[in-house]
Amino acid sequence: MNLLSIGGSDPSSGAGIQSDIKTFYTLNVHGLTIITAITSQNTSSFGNVEPVSQKILKNQIESIMTDFKIDGIKIGMVYNSQIIKILSKQLQKLKIPIVVDPVIKSTTGGALIEKSAMIDFQKYIIPLATVITPNRFEAEILSKIKINSKKSLRSAAKKIQKMGAKNVVITGIETGSKGISDFIFEKNKECFISGDKINLSNHGSGCNYSAAVIFALAKNKTIKESLRFAQQFTQNSIKNARKIGKGIAVTDVQDYISKDLSDAIEKFVHIKNIYKNIPECQINFVYSKQKPKSPEDILGISGRIVKSGKEAIVAGELTYGGSKHVATALLTMNKKYPKIRSAINLKYQDKTILKIKKSKLCISSYDRTEEPKNVKNKGSTIEWGIKKAVKDSTKMPDVIYHKGDFGKEPMIIVFGETPEKVLKKILKII
Structure with missing residues (x-):
């Protein structure tokens, strides 16, 4: 899958084109880019903006459009009317999902669009949007409506939709001291998607969100499914944010849970004669988020690790909620021992x-x-x-087993803090 990001260059790699490339890479798709402007900024301040020439912008568009099949486009910083009109002319006939992230001001205070270009932005860019993703501040600027109630929120979304966007999502609506919601306004329906509020000033979350939305849309997810996925993806990127400069933290989209589990599975299937340890119901290897509440917070294999002759092969992809039985065992163990976050049967x-x-x-x-x-x-x-086995043990079990029942296969489950530690235990017992 090829996804195209159109926007400004951020030398800190916290936002803009560089951020989108990181997101696309993490989501295992190829990222294409068209740069509209060069910015000088870091985690503390914003310097200058140099828009690219009309000639180089057109050349970039031609280079991409004549060579690649594009599955979705995200539009971020467009800066001036010349850029806006060129993009509109080139993109308006495309029949692929387009997400517009109406960036107006950087987190560090820099202007990302000229005031004189706002009318053209509304006239030419917003109508391209399958989904437009303003935060509260951006929605107020675009709609010229102060958002201070559910009624004004709906009015702002409706006004932006009338500018031509098919669907509007206004992000970051606070719903209390611990809650935050995204307001979705589709053609004939509306709803809120709620999440946990993370009190951390950061650089990059808006870009992470819109890039995740276009990924999900290009995967043929519904609007609501796409926005729910993007919210979860972005919350994880904020939780993983790192202070790499002297200013605010930069979001980190790397899915360490997925990487660590994937690496462990790769090592597991190559253990000599491991196929002899695969039960009739096959194997799942799981790894949970911090403080999991349900199997949906636990990463597992959508299929299983199965036996093929004298080999173990992975049948399926890593996905949250991909396991039921092993995930339930891990969830139960984690409630008693929160540091235990991985398991295999x-x-x-x-x-x-x-x-x-x-x-x-x-x-x-x-x-x-x-x-x-x-x-x-x-x-x-x-x-x-699992509760009974834990209760009967004088200390935290590394391994829990049962000998089955009528029509039920006996099983061994190995637990550990990480997939790597589970692997080390397995190597001791097989």
Whole structure:
């Protein structure tokens, strides 16, 4: 998939073109760029802007359009009327999703569009938008409506939509001391998507959000699905923000959870004779976010690790909510021991249990034949079993197993703080 980012260059790589490239790379798509302006800025201050010439802008557009199939476009900084009109002429006939991020001012205070260009921006750029993503400040500037109530919020969104945008999302609407919401205004419906407020001044979150939106839209997600994905992606980037300069923190879009789990899975499937440890129900390897609340907060394989001859292969992609059973076991363990965030299931074998007992790992178990009838009826066997095994152990278990029941396969689950630590335990017992 090829996604095109049109916008300004930020030498700090906190926002603009550079930020979008990082986001696209993290999301495993190819990022194309057209630079509209060169800025001099860092995490503390904003210097000058030098828009590119009309000639080089047209040349960039021609270079991209004549060579690549483009699946979606994000438009950020456009700066002046000349740039706006050239982009409009070149993009207006395209039949692909376009996200417009109406950047007006940088986090450090620099003007990202000339005041004289605002009318042309509304006339030529906003009508290109499948989705436009103003924050509250930008929505007030565009609509000339002070947003201080749900009614004024709706009025502002409606006014922006009348400028030609198909869908409007106004981001960062505070809903209390701990809450924040994005207001979605589609053609015939509206809603809020709520999230946790993160009190951290940062550089780059707006760019992360709009780049994530175009990614999801290009993947044929619905408007609501795309905006929900973008909100979660952006919240994670803010949580991972790092203070790399002397000023405000820069968001970090790198998904360390995905990278660490992916690396561990790659090592796992290449362990000699590991296929002998794959149960009939196959294997899932999972890794959770901090403080997971449900399996949707736990990264797992959408398929499984399966046996193919004498090899173990990964059938599926890493996705949050990709595991049910192993994720439920991890979630239950994490409630008691919050530092435990990774787990894997293995085939039950007596020889494996003997090796575990000979190692320095702590092992516990539960008997599925003792499962209360009401637990079985609710389908909460795993939660009950893990709780019982934890309760029966004098210290935190590294491994929990059961010997199955009628029609139920026996299983071993190995737990650890990270996928890498789970791997180290596995190497001790197989």
